[in-house]
Amino acid sequence: MPTAILADDERLMREHLRLRLAEAWPELRIVAEARNGIEAVEAVARELPDLAFLDIRMPGKTGLEAVREIASVQRDGERLTLHLRHRPERLEISRSFSGRFKQM
Numbered sequence: 001m002p003t004a005i006l007a008d009d010e011r012l013m014r015e016h017l018r019l020r021l022a023e024a025w026p027e028l029r030i031v032a033e034a035r036n037g038i039e040a041v042e043a044v045a046r047e048l049p050d051l052a053f054l055d056i057r058m059p060g061k062t063g064l065e066a067v068r069e070i071a072s073v074q075r076d077g078e079r080l081t082l083h084l085r086h087r088p089e090r091l092e093i094s095r096s097f098s099g100r101f102k103q104m
Contacts, residue, residue: 004051005032007040007066009058017053037061041069044080053083 004021008014014033021028028051032043038060044052052070054063061069067082 003049007034008055037066040066
């Protein structure tokens with residue numbers, strides 16, 4: 001069963017994303033939620049999810065800063081797919097890496 005973390009500083013956005021993902025992908029198990037980039041990095045290190053959904057603008061550490069830190073940690077050949085989004089511009093970036101970023 002695939003696992004994921006959700007990171008967004010707005011609780012309602014996390015809840016909305018959780019509900020939408022449950023509808024679209026019932027097998028996906030959300031193993032942690034984070035309110036900022038710092039918590040997102042900690043959750044990825046602790047839970048080792050298959051996917052991470054991160055908002056780009058968050059306090060403490062942005063989604064992009066969190067991705068850079070997550071990417072710098074060796075995952076022993078494991079693959080983590082990151083999905084970043086920023087609501088106002090509807091920017092969506094997906095990256096997959098095994099040790100370092102690769103364009104999808």
